[in-house]
Amino acid sequence: MKIANELLTLTREHHISLSLGNKCVNTAKSNNNNTEIKKLCTQVSKVFRKTFAEHFETEELTIFTPLKGKSDALLKLCNQLFDEHQQLYSLAESLHNHPERLLNFGNLLKSHSRLEDRELFPKINLLSDNEKLNILKSSLSHKPIIKI
Template structure:
């Protein structure tokens, strides 16, 4: 099944998010302290808009097709990641590993469970609404690669 252009963009962002998640999980000591501002910047610049795009474009589609549980899980995981990012913003180095784990787990959930359902829904839709997925959020550049 061909993946929609919007999901391709999200998947590319997921790849880079996994790189950062691994860095967060491995960060310790001075490295962790140095990594925190970069992760906060990443969250504010890339992940928050990514979540907003998913929430605006994908979750209503899930609700409309009887997939409220997947939508609820997505929202709950976004809330967890927002909370961990807030802890990082507040200077809590102890949030680094939990943020990294939560981000990696969330990306895997979306790629393995959420996106296949979205693809199936889009494949079944023949109406004009199908191409609008992704229209509510302007195109963004790729997230910064690992430095």
């Protein structure tokens, strides 16, 4: 499927989030390495919010908000994705004290990114040219997500 130009930056950032999700899942499943688990949990706990905040804000303001009014199904999907943003923040911030949540965090990050790519982003064609331009401007102006 061809990716709309307005979504290229966000889609690239989803590759980074999928990579982080995989890293979290794989680290959590390596039961024999508590040092690595704690190290990753501390790192994610410290930087996830500031690393992903602008990405999430771009999605919430320029995609979720305009798409919510297009249908009941999109309203439900956008609300779910917004709630998942909040859950990801909460889980990430709790990892320092609760490394047992790393697997849950990694799985949620992966499923969330895939849901946006597969279900939400194809709906961009429902937006006006001006709304699409807002996505592009916002995604190009925010600090890119860095690998954790």
